[in-house]
Amino acid sequence: MHESAPNYPAPRRAAQQGAGLPRLLPATPEDLRAHLARYGPLPYREMPGLLIDDVETAGLTGRGGAAFPVYRKLAAVARARGNRKVIVANGAESEPASRKDELLLRLAPNLVLDGLQLAAEAAGVTEAHLYLHAAGPEILRALAERAARRLDRIDVSITQAPPRFLAGQETALINRIGGGPALPTFQPPRVTERGLGGAPTLVQNVETLAHLALIARYGPRWFRAAGTGSEPGSMLLTVYQPHSKPLVTEAEIGAPLASMLPAGQTGPGPEVQAWLVGGYHGSWLPLPDAAGLRLSNESLRPFGAAAGAGVLVALPAGRCGLAETARVVRYLAAESAGQCGPCLNGLPRIATALAELAGPKPRRQVREDAERWAGLVTGRGACHHPDGTVRFVRSALTVFGPEIARHAQGRCSAANREPFLPLPASLPTREEDWI
Amino acid sequence: MTGATVFWYASRATGIVALLLLTAVLVLGMVVNRQGRLPGLPRFAVTDLHRNLSLLSVAFIAVHVLTAVLDTYVSIPLAAGVVPFASGYERLWLGLGAISFDLMLAMIVTSLVRGRLNRILWRAIHLLAYLTWPVAFVHSIGASKDLQQGWLLGLTVGCGIVVVAAVAWRLAGVARQVPRAARVAHMFARHDATSGQAAPRRTRQGASR
Amino acid sequence: MADTLRVNPINCTGHGVCAELLPELVSLDEWGYPLVDPRPVPPALDRDARRAVAGCPALALRLTRAEEPASR
Numbered sequence: 001m002h003e004s005a006p007n008y009p010a011p012r013r014a015a016q017q018g019a020g021l022p023r024l025l026p027a028t029p030e031d032l033r034a035h036l037a038r039y040g041p042l043p044y045r046e047m048p049g050l051l052i053d054d055v056e057t058a059g060l061t062g063r064g065g066a067a068f069p070v071y072r073k074l075a076a077v078a079r080a081r082g083n084r085k086v087i088v089a090n091g092a093e094s095e096p097a098s099r100k101d102e103l104l105l106r107l108a109p110n111l112v113l114d115g116l117q118l119a120a121e122a123a124g125v126t127e128a129h130l131y132l133h134a135a136g137p138e139i140l141r142a143l144a145e146r147a148a149r150r151l152d153r154i155d156v157s158i159t160q161a162p163p164r165f166l167a168g169q170e171t172a173l174i175n176r177i178g179g180g181p182a183l184p185t186f187q188p189p190r191v192t193e194r195g196l197g198g199a200p201t202l203v204q205n206v207e208t209l210a211h212l213a214l215i216a217r218y219g220p221r222w223f224r225a226a227g228t229g230s231e232p233g234s235m236l237l238t239v240y241q242p243h244s245k246p247l248v249t250e251a252e253i254g255a256p257l258a259s260m261l262p263a264g265q266t267g268p269g270p271e272v273q274a275w276l277v278g279g280y281h282g283s284w285l286p287l288p289d290a291a292g293l294r295l296s297n298e299s300l301r302p303f304g305a306a307a308g309a310g311v312l313v314a315l316p317a318g319r320c321g322l323a324e325t326a327r328v329v330r331y332l333a334a335e336s337a338g339q340c341g342p343c344l345n346g347l348p349r350i351a352t353a354l355a356e357l358a359g360p361k362p363r364r365q366v367r368e369d370a371e372r373w374a375g376l377v378t379g380r381g382a383c384h385h386p387d388g389t390v391r392f393v394r395s396a397l398t399v400f401g402p403e404i405a406r407h408a409q410g411r412c413s414a415a416n417r418e419p420f421l422p423l424p425a426s427l428p429t430r431e432e433d434w435i
Numbered sequence: 436m437t438g439a440t441v442f443w444y445a446s447r448a449t450g451i452v453a454l455l456l457l458t459a460v461l462v463l464g465m466v467v468n469r470q471g472r473l474p475g476l477p478r479f480a481v482t483d484l485h486r487n488l489s490l491l492s493v494a495f496i497a498v499h500v501l502t503a504v505l506d507t508y509v510s511i512p513l514a515a516g517v518v519p520f521a522s523g524y525e526r527l528w529l530g531l532g533a534i535s536f537d538l539m540l541a542m543i544v545t546s547l548v549r550g551r552l553n554r555i556l557w558r559a560i561h562l563l564a565y566l567t568w569p570v571a572f573v574h575s576i577g578a579s580k581d582l583q584q585g586w587l588l589g590l591t592v593g594c595g596i597v598v599v600a601a602v603a604w605r606l607a608g609v610a611r612q613v614p615r616a617a618r619v620a621h622m623f624a625r626h627d628a629t630s631g632q633a634a635p636r637r638t639r640q641g642a643s644r
Numbered sequence: 645m646a647d648t649l650r651v652n653p654i655n656c657t658g659h660g661v662c663a664e665l666l667p668e669l670v671s672l673d674e675w676g677y678p679l680v681d682p683r684p685v686p687p688a689l690d691r692d693a694r695r696a697v698a699g700c701p702a703l704a705l706r707l708t709r710a711e712e713p714a715s716r
Contacts, residue, residue, distance in 0.1 A: 186652045334620070341676075342653065345677075380677070428616060
């Protein structure tokens with residue numbers, strides 16, 4: 001489990017408002033009986049193709065950050081040849097700022113496990129895994145209750161993920177479940193063709209499976225009743241704002257970000273200086289320019305941002321955005337697998353450059369170096385760690401450009417040097433840290 | 436040795452040249468591994484030379500074996516070239532030669548189909564080079580009185596010294612390698628040390644092969 | 645026959661032989677790692693591309709048939 005600094009407690013579920021929400025999160029943890037009472041029985045279809053069609057019509061995309069159409073993965077595994085097929089429910093929420101999967105697994109584990117069984121049935125899966133940083137009592141109880149009722153058609157094995165940023169990466173998790181370290185591999189064939197032990201493997205985020213479990217019950221039209229035409233449904237968010245504990249909430253895709261985050265001036269001075277959308281591989285957004293944006297990739301794309309895994313941060317005005325960014329990039333660099341030359345060489349250099357930009361009187365050359373190195377690492381790793389890091393860095397250099405100019409003159413607009421963005425205390429140093 | 440024939444001389448001569456070539460091939464292989472350079476030559480020269488000299492060595496050894504078989508002064512069956520200890524004459528020393536040649540053939544055949552072979556398997560077989568050379572070396576000294584005296588002895592000892600030095604250099608390279616989990620920290624430490632200058636040297640992720 | 649060159653960045657240790665054998669399509673970055681032209685290999689360079697693939701000491705260079713999407 002992440003020990004987050006600075007001192008953020010376990011997240012609370014926000015009191016919900018809005019059409020048809022919440023869909024996924026009950027107010028308190030629900031055991032199997034309460035779950036079945038609320039949602040009805042687990043609707044096995046007995047015919048694989050039906051659920052895939054419904055998921056396609058519903059337009060469900062992955063909620064792990066990549067937003068890949070779910071029906072395509074299901075169909076790919078369903079049509080793959082072979083006796084052995086695998087599903088992995090990915091609950092390894094490796095993004096330090098994201099707490100939504102953790103809360104979902106605590107409040108509605110049965111919804112996730114329903115989705116796991118339904119997806120397994122649809123894809124013809126023979127082997128199921130649940131991949132987590134730490135298996136809490138609620139998920140263990142849910143598995144036991146379901147086993148007692150013989151509700152699950154496939155047994156679920158739990159594999160523990162190490163507290164690494166890359167632990168939730170698709171090939172890394174397959175490596176880990178296979179008994180090795182959680183290190184990404186270079187895999188030209190997609191994991192849906194050759195994954196765990198060479199078998200076609202379906203990897204889905206736990207939130208995605210929860211949505212799927214509801215689509216199976218209520219149908220695609222119900223799912224599309226929320227969200228936008230091109231990005232239907234709802235998603236879970238982890239929200240950080242000044243003077244508040246982190247909250248997990250569920251929102252319709254397409255909802256205005258300003259309804260979830262403070263946008264600026266609420267009192268005498270500006271309270272919020274910038275937004276971070278999408279987590280530490282996401283993008284900073286300038287205020288007030290971005291104040292009108294919506295929670296959808298369509299709305300965010302022109303600003304070089306995406307919803308990602310639903311992390312929203314409102315950075316208070318009294319902090320230094322460069323310092324926050326530098327701390328995060330130092331963490332991201334330390335979490336590199338160190339397997340690929342460009343990432344290994346580029347990320348630490350970028351981190352050091354940002355640290356200098358965050359300090360007094362950075363040399364002029366440092367920003368150019370950072371931008372050059374950012375260009376050099378993009379797309380040249382076995383996974384997208386360098387790419388995501390560069391997206392985050394470039395957005396910071398843009399949004400906090402004026403701050404860079406101030407630092408160049410030896411000034412900083414921050415009054416508060418305490419860290420705002422959460423980061424784990426320990427970094428990996430030994431091979432065992434990856435297992 | 437009375438009645439020495441052309442074949443016998445040819446076998447001895449090609450044997451000596453083969454030993455020199457194999458020494459060069461082994462050393463070049465280590466140079467490739469450590470990404471070393473031959474002065475004035477491009478990088479691909481090292482890899483190409485390593486490959487071409489290894490093929491040349493096989494050619495020389497083939498002639499070396501064939502001429503020994505064709506020589507009528509002693510009776511050596513053709514099979515003794517690849518089947519260890521199949522020769523009545525100098526069974527042990529020639530047997531070592533056959534072993535060494537077999538290992539060489541395994542390395543070369545696997546290298547010719549490298550693209551289709553599992554990398555770990557290819558590497559494991561290729562590391563047999565460190566067994567192949569010593570066996571060939573012992574075969575050379577044991578099977579030939581020539582190498583046991585005079586300047587040929589000096590040449591032979593010279594090859595041995597070169598290989599020992601090269602292996603030491605190779606092992607030093609292994610010792611310098613940073614384990615994967617420590618590479619980033621190592622990178623940061625180096626960068627902080629050269630505080631501020633964009634370090635031109637790079638951190639290599641070395642043998643994850 | 646649209647073959648493209650791809651580097652396996654985990655196997656690549658920056659020997660740099662590829663850049664010497666195929667300078668038209670491969671150059672080296674400031675750390676010695678290859679920057680490979682992502683476009684399909686022109687037919688005239690096909691033989692040189694195959695030589696470069698065969699010449700990589702780490703077997704890190706591949707010629708792949710179609711556009712392979714990278715893993716996520």
